[in-house]
Amino acid sequence: MSGNPVTRRHLADAALAVVVAALVLTTAAGATVVDYALMLVGCAALAFYRTAPRAVLAIAAVSSSAYVLHAEPGTLAALPVIAAVHTAARAGHRALAGAAAGAFLAAYLATGPGTQEVLEKSALLAGWFLCAVVTGLADRNWQAYLRQTEQRALEAERTREEAALRRAGEERLRIARELHDSLTHSISIVKLQAGVAVHLARKRGEEVPPALLAIQEAGGEAMRELRATLEVLRTDEPTGTPALLVERARAAGLAAELAVTGDERPLPATVDRAMYRIVQEALTNAARHAGQSTINVELVYAHDGLTIRVDDDGNAVPDRPPVPGIGLTGMRERVAALGGTLHAGPRAEGGFSVCARLPLGEVG
DSSP states (O other), X not given: OOOOHXXXXXXXXXXXXXXXXXXXXXXXXXXXXXXXXXXXXXXXXXXXXXXXHHHHHHHHHHHHHHHHHHHOOOGGGGHHHHHHHHHHHHTTOHHHHHHXXXXXXXXXXXXXXXXXXXXXXXXXXXXXXXXXXXXXXXXXXXXXXXXXXXXXXXXXXXXXXXXXXXXHHHHHHHHHHHHIIIIIHXXXXXXXXXXXXXXXXXXXXXXXXXXXXXXXXHHHHHHHHHHHHHHHHHOOXXXXXXXXXXXXXXXXXXXXXEEEEEOOOOOOHHHHHHHHHHHHHHHHHHHXXXXXXXXXXXXXXXXXXXXXXXXXXXXXXXXXXXXXXXXXHHHHHHHHHTTOEXXXXXXXXXXXXXXXXXXXXXXX
């Protein structure tokens, strides 16, 4: 039975806080109400380590230090701080993790300065804190390695698709050239000769044979069909829809969703092509730069225009706008050519947004 991934993460974080609280409470013999409050505050903060690791570290260190100074418990009282140090190091805050560990050790040493037992337990705790920092950094590096591996796999898949599309386009052009150079010439000769024969027969007042008229008509029809075929072969039309792009993104491991609002209807060829390319490029950029994020693709049909919005909740932040690359430049050119508008940049709440509005002409 599967549920919402966000809900499952919250439940797991709450379970961590409960387990640590249960272990710390085993040292609470003779504890007062104040002691219980300090223990529970430090443990409860662990439930929010994903969203606010520095705040959790500060709360756990302060409350646990106050607890050991007030009640002088055993080494298990350090568990909330050890867990917070690990998660802070995992989030990249090594210096803060070390400072919090040092502050707690100083508080623990103050419970019995100079005594052999306190010194031995402090040394043990120092080893635990060192392990917490090391494992946190190792976990951070491992997650970064996994993200890079996934991005390389997505980039390799995209490169293969682009190479296949390029080869297909080159093959279409080659076939178009061959058809134009061979069949067009031959059909033109047949049509011309049939036309000359019909003209001469009529000039001499002779009855034109039906077979000759049929050849002339068939030659003209063949020429029209051949020209239409060549036009199709030489046109680089998208081979899919936004729904197919989103489906491919999900198959590649991205959390992508598509929503369509308004009266969905056939679009002019230029608008349809631009819509496809904008969604394709936005999904590609999200796969490259947004990491493990949720991507929402929205198409809004209005009576006079089409709005295309692709949002992710990735790593982009407003104070570090991205440098426009070829993809964003190409998007702007496509939208400008149709008289539309494009906004692409970090969102105030985090992540990146691409929003294009294309005017709709007459559908032909």
